[in-house]
Amino acid sequence: MAIGNSQAKNPLALLRQLEWRVRHAVENILSGEYRSAFRGRGMEFDQVVRYEFGDDVRDIDWNVTARLGEPYRKKFVEEREVTLLLLLEDSPSLNFGSGAQSKREAILELAGLVMLLGAVNGDRVGFVHATPDGPVFREPVRGRGSILQAAASLIGRPAPSPAAAAPEIPWKFIARAAPKHSVLLWLGDFPPRAEPEGWVVMRRRYQTMGFRVDDPWERELPGERQIAAYDPASGRLVTLDGGGADRAAHAEWRGARTASWESLFPDPLSRLVVGADEDRFDALVRFFHTRMRAGGSRGRW
Numbered sequence: 001m002a003i004g005n006s007q008a009k010n011p012l013a014l015l016r017q018l019e020w021r022v023r024h025a026v027e028n029i030l031s032g033e034y035r036s037a038f039r040g041r042g043m044e045f046d047q048v049v050r051y052e053f054g055d056d057v058r059d060i061d062w063n064v065t066a067r068l069g070e071p072y073r074k075k076f077v078e079e080r081e082v083t084l085l086l087l088l089e090d091s092p093s094l095n096f097g098s099g100a101q102s103k104r105e106a107i108l109e110l111a112g113l114v115m116l117l118g119a120v121n122g123d124r125v126g127f128v129h130a131t132p133d134g135p136v137f138r139e140p141v142r143g144r145g146s147i148l149q150a151a152a153s154l155i156g157r158p159a160p161s162p163a164a165a166a167p168e169i170p171w172k173f174i175a176r177a178a179p180k181h182s183v184l185l186w187l188g189d190f191p192p193r194a195e196p197e198g199w200v201v202m203r204r205r206y207q208t209m210g211f212r213v214d215d216p217w218e219r220e221l222p223g224e225r226q227i228a229a230y231d232p233a234s235g236r237l238v239t240l241d242g243g244g245a246d247r248a249a250h251a252e253w254r255g256a257r258t259a260s261w262e263s264l265f266p267d268p269l270s271r272l273v274v275g276a277d278e279d280r281f282d283a284l285v286r287f288f289h290t291r292m293r294a295g296g297s298r299g300r301w
Contacts, residue, residue, distance in 0.1 A: 011155035015112055015148055021281060022116040049075045083140050084118045085178040085206075086111055086127040088154065089188030091166045095159055098217040098229065099277055106213040106276045107187050108155045113281055114185060114211075115154075119147035127154055128174055132164035140178055163235045171198050180205055186264075187211045192256035195263060210265045211272045219275070221250055269294055 048064050051071035059073040088111055094104035111127070118125040125147045126140030136157070138150045160167070174184070175198070184206035202208060221227065227240040240246045265271040269291050274283040 011112075011152040012148065014109075014155065015116065015151055018109075018113060018281070019116055019120075019148075022113060023120050047075050048072045082118065082121075082123040083178050083182035084114070084123055084125045085140060085174070085182055085184050086114065086125070086154075087169065087174065087184060087186045087188075088127060088129050089167060089169060089186065090129060090131045090157075090160055091189050091191075092132070092160050092162050092164050093166075093189045093191065094213075095162055096215055096229075096231075097276060098215050098222075101276050103189065103213045103215055103276055104159055106274070106280065107211070110211055110213065110274060110280045110284075111187055112151045112155050113284055115147055115151040117284070119144045125150065126178070128170070128177060129154055129157060130167040130169045131157075132160045132167050135167075135170050135173070137173070137177065140182075169196065171196055171202065175202060175205060178206070181207065183207045183209065185209050185211060190257065190261050190264070192253065192260045195260075199264065208265065209270045209272075210261070211274070212261065213274050213276050215276050218254070221247060 048061050049072065051060060051065075051073045055073050059075075061072050061074050064072040088107070090104070094107060095102055097103060097105070115125050115127075122142065124140040124142045126138045127150065129136040129138075138153065141147060141150060178184070184202065186208065187210075190210065190212050196202075217227075217229070221240070229238060229240075231238045261271065261273075272283065272287050274280055
């Protein structure tokens with residue numbers, strides 16, 4: 001499902017249409033996988049309790065299980081909810097779209113889906129919306145209604161002007177915006193650039209993840225000899241002849257972007273790239289399954 005113009009004007013209606021799909025997936029497709037992959041917990045051991053369906057199999061105490069003849073798991077002092085803080089870097093370059101949808105429309109839908117997943121699973125969800133006009137912050141909240149309202153307010157915000165400068169991300173504020181060990185999910189365009197100052201500290205404080213949407217033209221230039229497109233970053237119409245020089249420059253840019261992206265999120269399980277022409281929810285489900293198959297601590301937020 002895509003965000004069309006009419007749906008973008010009524011973000012709550014869009015979210016309610018997406019919600020049934022999210023709930024069905026959590027209850028039937030993902031089942032306990034979402035809980036295991038994304039639910040945080042304290043690390044201080046408390047006691048051993050009988051294993052119940054849906055508990056994380058990685059917590060099974062095999063010595064006690066072998067001795068008693070039925071599965072038992074380790075319980076920790078603090079088994080807590082996830083606090084999920086979305087950082088949406090709303091740069092003018094997200095306005096680009098070679099197809100029916102811009103990258104911004106696609107990434108807003110992706111943000112809405114993640115927030116709905118948090119709502120269905122009883123997590124706390126908030127966001128920082130970094131715009132050229134300054135950041136907007138919504139404190140992490142729990143509850144379907146509150147999270148739906150927060151998601152609607154994010155999706156419904158107008159796009160920045162194509163002529164606007166890139167937004168500044170308030171990293172010092174973000175470092176205090178959520179409890180330690182929360183999930184910081186950064187969504188944006190991620191052009192080639194230097195690592196933000198303090199990013200190492202941010203990765204220690206939070207479980208950091210990155211979600212990006214790619215336009216088909218970013219992955220591969222069309223085969224036509226003449227390509228005319230509006231460049232939202234420069235605010236002008238550009239024409240490419242599709243020759244070797246253009247394709248070489250495109251490949252160089254793509255390589256630099258990939259290197260920057262992987263530097264920010266070295267673990268492949270901490271980053272997701274979705275095409276603007278792909279189903280965002282299917283991509284999320286595959287992302288969760290991949291994390292769970294990897295197992296270990298990498299399988300959690």
